[in-house]
Amino acid sequence: MDKQIQLIVGIDIGKHFHQATVIDASGNMLGKSLRFPNTTAGGELLMSKITSVNPKGLPLLFGLEATGHYWLPLFAYLTEKGYQIVVLNPYQSDAFRKVSMSSTKTDKEDALLIAELLRFGSFPETKMADEDMIALRNLTRFRLTLNQQVTDSKRRILTILDKIFPEFESMFSDIFGKTGRHLLKKYPTPEEMETVSLRKLTSLITKLSKGHFKKEKAQEVLEKAKTSFGITLALESLTLQLKILLETLEFTEKQLKVVDIQVEDLLPDTCVLLTLPGVSKTLAAAIVSEIGDIKRFRTSAQLVSFAGINPTVRQSGNFLGNRNHMSKKGSPYLRLALWQASITSSRFNPVLKEYYQLKIKEGKSHMTVIGAVARRLTGIIFAMLRDQTAFTV
Secondary structure, eight states: OOTTOOEEEEEEOOSSEEEEEEEETTOOBOSOOEEEESSHHHHHHHHHHHHHHOTTOOOEEEEEEOOTTTTHHHHHHHHHTTOEEEEEOHHHHHHHHHHTTOOOOOHHHHHHHHHHHHHTTOSOOOOOOOHHHHHHHHHHHHHHHHHHHHHHHHHHHHHHHHHHOTTGGGGOSOTTSHHHHHHHHHOOSHHHHHTSOHHHHHHHHHHHTTTSSOHHHHHHHHHHHHTOOOOOTTHHHHHHHHHHHHHHHHHHHHHHHHHHHHHHHHSOTTOGGGGSTTOOHHHHHHHHHHHOOGGGOSSHHHHHHHHTOSBOOOEETTEEOSOOOBOOOSOHHHHHHHHHHHHHHHHHOHHHHHHHHHHHHTTOOHHHHHHHHHHHHHHHHHHHHHHTOOOOO
């Protein structure tokens, strides 16, 4: 702890209410613990509490636990007032609780625990992200939500097609490509497809596919429409759903493009992760924004643990399990971004591609090897961000 700091305020964060405890450098509690609402009035109540126990205006250090997003308003409030603040990962306070042998977990106990954690200095210095980085994190997480909506819309479209036109999916490698999508919008049922002449359908398909599909494909579509085994029961309700889902899909994809433009504008062109083969700009943005200040992590192993991609080990007596799984503790957003980056890196990054192929030859499964690639990629990312150096083979 900074020698100038004489009082510490530990704050346990909640959705609607926070709990604050003030202690001095010797660990003595000053006054009672305060429960205050997550509002402007609550912030003013906290200030009144601090003034009452700190009439001399001694230097203060605030400690907040990063619980969900509920800590952000209070963090912004205290930042505007110029206070020194440390934001803790919940895993840090949990680890300190185990070390201190505390079995109780109440808001009051947690607030005191956070204050004690700061008093003993058992935390890494954390530099808070600037506004652009916070915006980048918000957008990359929102982008994930939009992606999930796209995936869900596609899944539901396929479910409906399985009922009304089950043969359609087999005719195109990607039914959501320009050709397949346009045909579904214009002729969503086999009955409607049958009404189109071969000449008209050939012209349409040739134009949409830019010459990739021609008369043969048009003949195939018409033949499968005529012999389709799709249901006609309650057909109107299903075609209405299909129409709405296709419109929803296109609208969400347009939103994704808007978000991607904003993400690319916010990510500096100097970001070293952009030199990683197989890592797109949006993936680099997600990884950087979730990691934040790389100085929070002393080793790559800590970053691996933070992402939750470290393997768990099962051991009981003389038994040691050999089927290890990811711990999945830590940031789910960072873990997903690293997992996606590992899949593309195993194809396009020469170093990780060689590593992937070596592990596959050893008889490891694809998913197991991707997990190993993710850990190795995380080590590379840690070194790149720590040293601010581009990737080299």
